[in-house]
Amino acid sequence: MKTTYSDVSAPASGSFGSPGPFTASASASAATSVSTSAAAAATSAITEAPASYDAFGTLTGLASCVTGIVLVPGDDGYEAERTGFQSGHVHRPSVIVGADTAADVVAAVRYARANGLPVSVQSTGHGLAAPSDGGVLVSTRRMDEVRVDAEARTVWAGAGALWADVIEEAAPHGLAPVNGSSPGVGVVGYTLGGGLGILGREFGYASDRVRLVEVVTADGALRWVTPEREPGLFRALLGGGRGLGVVTGLEFGLVPVARVYGGQLVFGADLMDEALAAYLAWAEGLPDALTSSVGLIAYPDVPALPGHLRGRYLAHIRIAYTGPVAEGERLVAPLRAVGPRVADTLREMPYTESHTIHQDPETPHAYDGDSVLLSGLDAAELREVTALTGPDAPMMTVVQLNHLGGALAVGGGSVGHRDARYLLRLLSPLDGTDVGSVRALHARVRAALAPRAVGRSVNFLFGDHGDAVADAYEEDVHRRLVAAKAAYDPENLFRA
Template identity: 50%
Template sequence: MSVAHRPDRTELGSRVRGAVLGPGDAGWDEEIAPFNAIGVHRPALIVAAERREDIEEAVRYAAGHRLPVAVQATGHGVATPADGGLLISTRRMDAVAVDPVARIARAEAGAQWHQVIEAAAHHGLAPLNGSSPLVGVVGYTLGGGLGPLARRYGYAADRVTRIHVVTAEGETREATPRRHADLFWALRGGKGNFGVVTAIEFGLVPVTTLYAGGLFFAGDAAEPVLAAWRDRTADLPEEMTSSLALLRLPDAPFIPEPLRGRLTVHVRVAFLGTPGDGEKLLAPLRAVAPTVLDTVREMPYTDVGEIHMDPVEPTPYHERSILLDRLDEAACRRLLEVAGAGSGCPAFVVELRHLGGAVGRPAPVPNAVGNRAAAFTLTTVSPPAGPADPARSVTAALEPWGTGRAYVNFLTGPDTVGDARRLYDPETYERLVRVKRRYDPHNLFRFNHNILPGPGPTGPERRLP
């Protein structure tokens, strides 16, 4: 590595097609702004990449100048702000292509899921996107990708067939099950620790419609609704993926009137069977209490974002999660104590997602998405707060039912970043460390839930100053 010196954007600007921005330049604020405004980036430089070669040059420049590298497409999953580093903005690289015969989609670094959903729907196919169609394809998939079809088809990472990635030396590698197989394994679950993904290819599934939507109940029905949903998950077919959320939504015009400014219970469902069979599966829940809103219907897959109704405008929030190995009556009581009516819980959303099914089985091609024996995720989405953030108490209170681990895609905001070993079983983590040491020994890519390269054969851990 060369000796560090002040970044010269003129030098870098001569090597890339996209704009190179410094603090104060026109467009700077728009380029650094993430969807989740909890993280404010303060990089030394931004490269607004327009093509793969821009990313290669940016990484070479960063390595030569000892600048750690951050990547942002949409900024939904921002972890560590890119302070003092080089931020590569990929949002202009958003091409999407679908091969309907092979049932394969290809998405560039900045593509969002709504683009893939629309392109695939023309051919009677669907991707394994997440709850929000506005999330970036690459970041979501590298973290595993747990979406509305998860129990039937698994994690999005399980369907990946090819990844083009620029590693720390500034060279593009094609990672597949046969080429750079160790890197292919690590990228699918290890997030952005190993390079900058410029394009990703993945399988699509033959889905055109869903029986899906939400059942909303008043907050005072939380106890019986939670109990009924928990009981229902014990024997649901894999064709149904569901979750239950305690919502505290603002009293704002963009919120449906029955949900404004009060505690409500939202059961989210996505069913791949007939509407008649779906009605039968939901009947025990509908019998518990009157709904204040019922949006469940047969819908085209292109309306999948209506199930969770995630925000469409940028907002600051912390997202925390733990994985649960069971959800018994005691766990439900404890959850309502810390997040139900009268608890003082500040979280906008406290959600339980039902796992099992395909996400509980090994991937067809092994990857680093682990913790597959977990039964549920517990996630909180809460407004910004200080070190004593009371929303932390929700996940802390359910730790006795936890696996001791968390799901990386549901950890956003700087204060969620910690020891990455809590995200993986020991064997998976040690293997990730070895891959990191091979492809990024100086930890160039560290603005994330960082996997440290660890000690090499010739000395201690290697890290950029």
């Protein structure tokens, strides 16, 4: 049964609120085929929508137009719908549209536009950067369709699809996506920010493999965007796609990977300096088929943690290699030679087990984070990072260092700073710690690395960092994104 709602009034100013990262005021300088099945499915969804949208000025009209749900504060399900994986920064919308179809998204955008309300989007909420206060939240978690075309080596993923869904559907065909370390992350949000994956050095960013983007723009139109059809918008969406529309699905290429040699080498504090120095020297000579990272974690001494982690400061060297196992063993030998490991989980595994390489947390929690892309890094600089973020730090800060290069250094779209050699990511829990203190510590780490810094990574700015988003792009790329925002969303309907 549809519920009758009271109207949500437009802001007194009639505007959509404060500028986003790609609005003009935020910047001082301001042959791929289309999948016929994807386009047909989207067209079907729209033709099933009501012919008239005249009722979009009211919530009752909106509710009558969508097949999903419409919620306002106080409704059953509102709290669960607005809450994502990131519990430290949470949306507080005036209206939530839990979309089932692209037609529902069209209805939500047209309703928001008619009422002068800003629009935010959420699937899983892992990478929430700027939580909304008021406005319309489009929840896409129900749009979780995944369709694999094994012959074409492509997949269609809806806006609510998770990487776990794509991995499962692709695996029987000996194929894999260019996914990240956590299978519970949403495909679309990850990809629009570039998407740095566990096989990135061999296959590039996830956005590099996209062939078609289905997106609802600020005018309420559903568009199928490709390199040939609206190439400027296509380029802007892939790497800079937040704030340009609501992406309802993607078609992208899969890679022929069924198994991988991977896992972790874990070293304790007694070998921390030696292991990190060895890693930096080792990484410079690697083939592109080997992608690696290092996690530096000072674990708290709490009963909830396993005994081998409690109260310890550990370096987790993570590895994913698509070549022969014997060659993988040869390649990692210099790291094993550093000395005894707390753990050594390297093995050949089916790609469906690749999430065990990083073992990312699966439980929602509160956190804030920052990042810095680096032109290089030496052992002394990395020791400075450990001194700032290790056991003596004022708060827990998880550091991850990703080795870049290879296929990540080439490609199109709007991914920034492809020439960077490393990405250093900082993440701190917010339980009992205020955001200001966290950001002050993260700023000290970034300052220590300033001589090597070339920018930030947009996918690893957790919480609202304002104009810092511009650091994720070179000046010319940022100018293109500002121009795309002005062309497709001049009133700043969409919030990044």
